[in-house]
Amino acid sequence: xxxxxxxxxxxxxxxxxxxxxxxxFTDSAIYNLQWFRQDPxxxxxxxxxxxxxxxxxxxxxxxxxxxxxxxxxxxxxxASQPGDSATYLCAVEGRQGNLIFGKGTKLSVKP
Amino acid sequence: xxxxTQTPKFQVLKTGQSMTLQCAxxxxxNSMYWYRQDPGMGLRLIYYSASEGTTDKGEVPNGYNVSRLxxxxxxxxxxxxxxxxxxxxFCASTRGATADTQYFGPGTRLTVL
Numbered sequence: 001x002x003x004x005x006x007x008x009x010x011x012x013x014x015x016x017x018x019x020x021x022x023x024x025f026t027d028s029a030i031y032n033l034q035w036f037r038q039d040p041x042x043x044x045x046x047x048x049x050x051x052x053x054x055x056x057x058x059x060x061x062x063x064x065x066x067x068x069x070x071x072x073x074x075x076x077x078x079a080s081q082p083g084d085s086a087t088y089l090c091a092v093e094g095r096q097g098n099l100i101f102g103k104g105t106k107l108s109v110k111p
Numbered sequence: 112x113x114x115x116t117q118t119p120k121f122q123v124l125k126t127g128q129s130m131t132l133q134c135a136x137x138x139x140x141n142s143m144y145w146y147r148q149d150p151g152m153g154l155r156l157i158y159y160s161a162s163e164g165t166t167d168k169g170e171v172p173n174g175y176n177v178s179r180l181x182x183x184x185x186x187x188x189x190x191x192x193x194x195x196x197x198x199x200x201f202c203a204s205t206r207g208a209t210a211d212t213q214y215f216g217p218g219t220r221l222t223v224l
Binding site for chain 1 (some may be wrong): 142156
């Protein structure tokens with residue numbers, strides 16, 4: 001059974017720092033991996049999707065990498081801002097197209 | 112485009128009551144999903160519909176039923192609500208069955224007393 005783990009569970013950094021969020025998964029037979037952002041009381045917003053054949057994806061200050069063989073993905077956030085404060089969720093796509101989620105990393109960026 | 116919409120936003124039920132959560136998408140997506148999100152458990156799949164006319168169980172289907180009414184709409188029904196079903200429910204949709212971005216609705220916060 002696929003399991004997704006995110007470390008750390010919570011992270012607090014000062015504004016301007018570069019930071020890395022980690023995601024690991026137990027079964028390397030994935031179709032893709034997605035990173036989402038969730039603000040308190042809100043739904044999920046897709047940030048980046050990495051296909052199983054890709055190594056990384058970039059969007060603005062965000063860069064996500066995927067290493068299928070080791071079952072790892074990282075989300076790199078450059079020059080963090082208070083507006084980046086949210087919970088970041090990693091999810092891998094299973095055979096039915098459903099997403100299997102980690103429990104998230106709660107990020108707080110202090111001004 | 113409204114994307115994925117869900118109604119209601121909030122609901123309080125008593126144990127044993129029934130209700131239907133509604134979900135609709137206007138992106139002409141084929142696949143739709145229902146997840147629940149609980150503290151410390153993350154999001155878990157309840158049911159999904161890979162295409163119009165098909166539905167399948169996910170990880171936690173007990174106590175729920177679904178209907179894919181048409182391509183746009185996918186409803187989740189609780190026949191006899193239990194306190195263990197207190198959760199936030201999210202509907203999602205995607206263009207194809209695999210390898211595509213999933214779009215989520217804003218969620219329904221359900222409390223069962």
